[in-house]
Amino acid sequence: MKLEILTYPNPILREVSVPVKKFDASLKKLVENMMETMYAANGIGLAAPQVGELIQLLVIDTRPSNEEDRRYAYDELTDLEKALPQPLVLINPTIVKGYGSTTFDEGCLSVPSFFETVKRFEKVDMKAFDVNGKEFSFTVDGLLAICIQHEMDHLSGTLFIDHISFMKSNKIKNQIKKSGYPTPEELEETKKKKRAEKQKLESK
DSSP: OOOOOOOTTOGGGGSOOBOOOOOSHHHHHHHHHHHHHHHHTTOSEEEGGGGTOOBSEEEEOOSOSSHHHHHHHHTTSOHHHHTSOSSEEEEEEEEEEEESOEEEEEOOTTSTTOOEEEEEOSEEEEEEEOTTSOEEEEEEEHHHHHHHHHHHHHTTTOOGGGGSOHHHHHHHHHHHHHHOOOOHHHHHHHHHHHHHHHHHHHHO
C-alpha cells in the first residue's frame, strides 16, 4: 500500500523519532508499504517520519530502477557498496564513526524539486537492526553512505536544506511558502532538463 509522503513545512518532519522496540508483523507491514512508496516515488531512500511514523526506521535502495541499468551501474559501485545487498532496511541506525568528507547534490521526497550541494562523511561505520530485530554492522561509502546519512537526518527532524547556507535555505523555504511545489508533470520536466544537462556535460 502506497503511503502519503509528507512535505515541508509539515511539522511532523521536525519531530524527533523514537527507537523501535517491537519487531512484529505491523513493523514488517510498514516496511513493505514504505518500500512500495519509495519505489513509486522514484526515490532511493525513505525514512518513517516522512510517512508520518515517528520511529527510527529507514528503507534504502540506491540501485537504478531497472535491471539493465543496474547491470551497467554495478561497475560504478565501490567495493563497500557491492558488499551490501539492497534494498536495505535499517532500524535504530547509529553512525559509529565517520571518515573524511564529500559533497553531493541532494534532493528529498519531502522537499521535491529542490537540489542543493550538501557535505557528508565520505565513509561511515554503521550499526542497525534488521526487521527481525537482529543487530548487524557494516562500513560503506559512495552514494549509499550519503543516502544513509540523509535519511538518518529525518530521524532527528533535520532536512537537507538545514545543511546549506542560511540564505539559500531561506530562499527555498520562502519559495515553497509563496508558490508551493510543482505538479508531477512540472517535476518530471525539471528532471528531464537536469538529465539532459548532465549528459551534455559528460559528453564534453
